[in-house]
Amino acid sequence: MKVQLILNGDDLALSGGPRDSLFAVLQQRAGLFPERVCCEQGDCGRCHILLDGKEVPSCLIPFFQVREQEVVSPEGFQNTEEYRQFRALLEEEGLVHCTECTEVQIFHLFSFLEQFPQADAEECRLAIGEIPCRCGSKPVLERGARRWLASRPWPVVGREVPRGHH
Amino acid sequence: MARKKKGFRDPLFDPDHRLFSPPSAECWHGVCLRSQVPRGRVIGMVHPPLPEGMRLYGPDDIPGNESFQVNKVRFPLLSHNTVHYIGEPLFLVVGEAEAVVRAFASQVRFVVVPEQNEPAAGITRFLSRGVVPENSEGSGFRVVESSFSSGAQDHGRFDALEVLAHVTQGTVAVKVRSQWPAHVVSSVARALDLDPAKVQVLATTTAGVTGNQVWFPSLYAVYAALLSQACGKPVVLRLTRQEDFHVSPKKPECKTFLKSLVASDGRLLSLSAQLELQTGAWPVMAEEILDRALVGLLTPYHLPHFEVQGRVQTSPTPPRGPVGTQGEGLGLFALESHVDDICRELDIDPVRWRQQNAVVVGQPWFTGLVPKTENPLHWLLAETSKATDFSRKYAAYGLLSANRKNLASEALPLKGIGVASAFQGNGLLAGGNPVHLEGRLDEDGQLSLYIPLVSPNERQSELWKAQAAATLQIPQTSVRICPVFTGEHPTGGPSLASRAFEMVPRLIVQTCEALAQKRLKQALPVTVKSVFRRSKTPPWDSEAFTGQPFLSFSWCSAVAEVQVIPHRAEVEIVRLTLVVDAGPRVDEAAARNALVEGAQMAVGWALTEVFHFDVSGHDSGYHRYRLPGPRELPPLAILFLEGSKELRPRGLGNLGAHAMAPALFNAIRQALGSSLPSIPVSRKMLDEALREPVGDL
Numbered sequence: 001m002k003v004q005l006i007l008n009g010d011d012l013a014l015s016g017g018p019r020d021s022l023f024a025v026l027q028q029r030a031g032l033f034p035e036r037v038c039c040e041q042g043d044c045g046r047c048h049i050l051l052d053g054k055e056v057p058s059c060l061i062p063f064f065q066v067r068e069q070e071v072v073s074p075e076g077f078q079n080t081e082e083y084r085q086f087r088a089l090l091e092e093e094g095l096v097h098c099t100e101c102t103e104v105q106i107f108h109l110f111s112f113l114e115q116f117p118q119a120d121a122e123e124c125r126l127a128i129g130e131i132p133c134r135c136g137s138k139p140v141l142e143r144g145a146r147r148w149l150a151s152r153p154w155p156v157v158g159r160e161v162p163r164g165h166h
Numbered sequence: 167m168a169r170k171k172k173g174f175r176d177p178l179f180d181p182d183h184r185l186f187s188p189p190s191a192e193c194w195h196g197v198c199l200r201s202q203v204p205r206g207r208v209i210g211m212v213h214p215p216l217p218e219g220m221r222l223y224g225p226d227d228i229p230g231n232e233s234f235q236v237n238k239v240r241f242p243l244l245s246h247n248t249v250h251y252i253g254e255p256l257f258l259v260v261g262e263a264e265a266v267v268r269a270f271a272s273q274v275r276f277v278v279v280p281e282q283n284e285p286a287a288g289i290t291r292f293l294s295r296g297v298v299p300e301n302s303e304g305s306g307f308r309v310v311e312s313s314f315s316s317g318a319q320d321h322g323r324f325d326a327l328e329v330l331a332h333v334t335q336g337t338v339a340v341k342v343r344s345q346w347p348a349h350v351v352s353s354v355a356r357a358l359d360l361d362p363a364k365v366q367v368l369a370t371t372t373a374g375v376t377g378n379q380v381w382f383p384s385l386y387a388v389y390a391a392l393l394s395q396a397c398g399k400p401v402v403l404r405l406t407r408q409e410d411f412h413v414s415p416k417k418p419e420c421k422t423f424l425k426s427l428v429a430s431d432g433r434l435l436s437l438s439a440q441l442e443l444q445t446g447a448w449p450v451m452a453e454e455i456l457d458r459a460l461v462g463l464l465t466p467y468h469l470p471h472f473e474v475q476g477r478v479q480t481s482p483t484p485p486r487g488p489v490g491t492q493g494e495g496l497g498l499f500a501l502e503s504h505v506d507d508i509c510r511e512l513d514i515d516p517v518r519w520r521q522q523n524a525v526v527v528g529q530p531w532f533t534g535l536v537p538k539t540e541n542p543l544h545w546l547l548a549e550t551s552k553a554t555d556f557s558r559k560y561a562a563y564g565l566l567s568a569n570r571k572n573l574a575s576e577a578l579p580l581k582g583i584g585v586a587s588a589f590q591g592n593g594l595l596a597g598g599n600p601v602h603l604e605g606r607l608d609e610d611g612q613l614s615l616y617i618p619l620v621s622p623n624e625r626q627s628e629l630w631k632a633q634a635a636a637t638l639q640i641p642q643t644s645v646r647i648c649p650v651f652t653g654e655h656p657t658g659g660p661s662l663a664s665r666a667f668e669m670v671p672r673l674i675v676q677t678c679e680a681l682a683q684k685r686l687k688q689a690l691p692v693t694v695k696s697v698f699r700r701s702k703t704p705p706w707d708s709e710a711f712t713g714q715p716f717l718s719f720s721w722c723s724a725v726a727e728v729q730v731i732p733h734r735a736e737v738e739i740v741r742l743t744l745v746v747d748a749g750p751r752v753d754e755a756a757a758r759n760a761l762v763e764g765a766q767m768a769v770g771w772a773l774t775e776v777f778h779f780d781v782s783g784h785d786s787g788y789h790r791y792r793l794p795g796p797r798e799l800p801p802l803a804i805l806f807l808e809g810s811k812e813l814r815p816r817g818l819g820n821l822g823a824h825a826m827a828p829a830l831f832n833a834i835r836q837a838l839g840s841s842l843p844s845i846p847v848s849r850k851m852l853d854e855a856l857r858e859p860v861g862d863l
């Protein structure tokens with residue numbers, strides 16, 4: 001089965017079986033998520049992608065469902081300027097890299113902040129906790145999220161209200 | 167050594183891509199065929215026809231030594247005919263397509279005749295010192311008894327173990343996440359019957375204090391290397407997360423019984439304790455863990471008399487390892503929980519009791535030595551109490567709890583506060599192997615360092631480089647660290663974070679100072695080798711428990727504030743506070759990160775991470791195991807104090823884990839006003855405690 005989709009900005013056709021998950025096809029046919037064996041049941045967050053702008057676990061998405069949709073993987077997202085800025089901010093806050101999942105955490109947090117630009121500290125904390133991990137980076141991510149949101153204009157439907165004039 | 171003649175062009179600094187990163191299409195895949203029963207005699211194997219090109223690999227195919235060795239303990243790489251636990255690798259299989267190999271492996275069944283096998287010999291310790299003060303049993307003296315047990319804990323990392331091995335003529339290349347590359351080298355060389363100089367290990371960083379599994383990656387590196395040798399291809403062997411969860415080393419389960427004799431003013435007169443560790447089929451590193459657990463029981467407080475028994479128990483389950491603690495955390499959990507029982511019995515403030523009984527200058531320590539430097543516990547506790555308003559809250563919550571009639575029907579949350587103190591012993595009790603470091607300064611001003619330990623993260627390697635650059639006054643970009651380890655590389659024991667903090671920086675400075683001297687007298691290139699040996703005298707005697715146990719100690723105290731919600735039978739952590747004395751911080755962010763990680767580990771161990779084996783050797787399962795989520799992880803307030811005379815930075819990776827678990831446990835018990843027997847504190851346990859008649863302490 002061949003499915004046409006936009007992967008990290010490129011139009012492309014990927015083939016896979018009718019029972020394959022998007023994760024399996026991305027890993028096996030598109031060379032994404034290298035060397036990573038994850039939970040494959042929606043628990044770990046290691047397979048998250050943006051599907052038409054929404055963050056989803058690709059291990060729980062049937063491959064055939066993504067026909068004509070836009071998929072952005074963490075690899076694709078890492079090339080953006082915003083990612084670099086966000087990352088630089090986290091580094092300033094003292095991010096200690098973990099080889100296993102720092103990128104996953106950043107991807108998840110960034111997508112959350114894009115989706116919920118008015119999130120408060122508690123909502124950020126809960127979102128950060130959605131990716132289970134062992135390390136001590138959560139306080140750094142929380143501080144980073146707060147700073148990132150504070151540095152951006154506060155979007156309000158219908159009109160732009162600058163932060164602090166609310 | 168051939169390597170030195172090549173000078174700064176040493177190829178080890180630029181790992182050969184063809185060896186360490188072969189195209190994935192060229193790699194074959196290995197899978198372990200594991201026993202499905204806990205014990206018995208293997209009489210056969212049933213499997214579908216072997217797909218073409220695939221190869222089965224059994225114990226008879228191993229060209230070298232058939233056993234895997236960790237310090238003094240040995241066990242078979244692939245057991246010949248006896249099964250020792252569920253999940254034990256009995257055969258290996260390798261083939262081109264991973265999916266096909268896994269599909270085949272899933273259909274293999276071993277025919278096993280149930281049989282009781284001889285359990286591996288356990289380890290025991292018995293220690294007794296001092297005398298019980300006379301007339302202690304009379305009135306005014308109290309005997310307090312407690313028993314506790316703590317469960318196993320997984321490393322909790324999602325990325326399962328993965329190894330690449332590539333055997334070519336004359337070289338074995340292995341890429342693996344290991345904190346003990348020297349052990350990977352020697353284990354592979356031993357099994358393949360090769361000169362260790364031919365084994366090259368590219369050890370990637372170990373990802374924090376919990377990612378460390380010491381000996382476990384070496385075992386799978388051996389399997390991958392054996393398969394690569396057999397099929398002539400680079401072989402990738404990766405465990406699925408579930409497979410990794412079932413067989414990777416867990417923190418050993420621990421049972422303790424403690425009995426103290428205490429004067430009515432609170433003075434501890436005597437402690438007797440029995441501590442039993444469960445270490446699975448093979449007591450791998452169990453001696454170190456057991457001894458450290460006992461040191462954990464004996465270190466913080468002054469003991470005029472003690473009598474301690476330690477025992478390691480083997481069982482038909484996968485071998486355990488040092489997860490989240492090298493051992494002292496197990497003893498500290500029992501001791502600090504017992505101290506709370508004493509305080510409750512005597513109605514004494516727990517901070518005051520700890521301050522009163524902490525070892526002070528001039529008092530002999532359990533080893534018989536009299537410490538020359540002050541134990542920082544006293545003022546750490548004072549600061550902790552001040553920062554958290556501990557004494558007032560402890561008294562208030564105690565009063566609330568005493569006035570309660572019926573816990574289960576309480577509408578309001580039950581509040582509790584708990585304190586604990588803890589230490590971390592830096593370095594290994596047995597001293598580990600001496601650590602060697604080699605530095606070479608070349609004509610072009612480049613410094614090449616051969617460090618035998620793997621850096622715990624990139625920030626740490628940058629710090630090492632900065633230290634070398636500053637000592638030699640060269641730019642940091644001129645310093646490089648060799649990423650590949652071989653048998654001709656300087657050796658060192660496992661890279662515990664504390665060794666990376668304490669030994670390596672000292673060795674780097676020593677080496678660079680010597681290089682600076684030498685370059686004045688001699689033309690470049692110059693090479694210097696340094697060795698770090700534990701100079702502390704007297705040396706540690708693990709039979710008698712005398713001498714200096716560790717390179718250094720780091721200390722901390724912790725307070726946990728909780729509420730138990732009766733109608734949900736749930737614990738909510740309100741606040742965690744950690745006050746730490748581990749010397750100056752070289753990297754504040756990394757230090758905080760490590761402490762948060764340790765505290766999270768403690769929350770999981772005390773509350774959510776349920777893992778146990780049933781009598782038939784089956785574990786409680788991957789899907790029931792839950793890392794603490796955002797609701798269980800409130801912000802952790804950390805306060806660094808630098809009061810002790812030890813001015814060097816010391817390890818602190820396990821402090822959070824050591825102190826926070828008993829602090830939490832004590833807080834929950836205060837909220838409930840009743841005694842709990844074990845951690846993790848499951849919902850069921852809470853529910854039962856809430857139904858207990860009030861006042862039944």
Ligand code: FES
Nearest residue numbers: 038040042045059
């Ligand atoms: S692989 Fe774990 S959530 Fe998808």
Ligand code: FES
Nearest residue numbers: 098101133134135
């Ligand atoms: S980011 Fe990897 S363990 Fe936390």
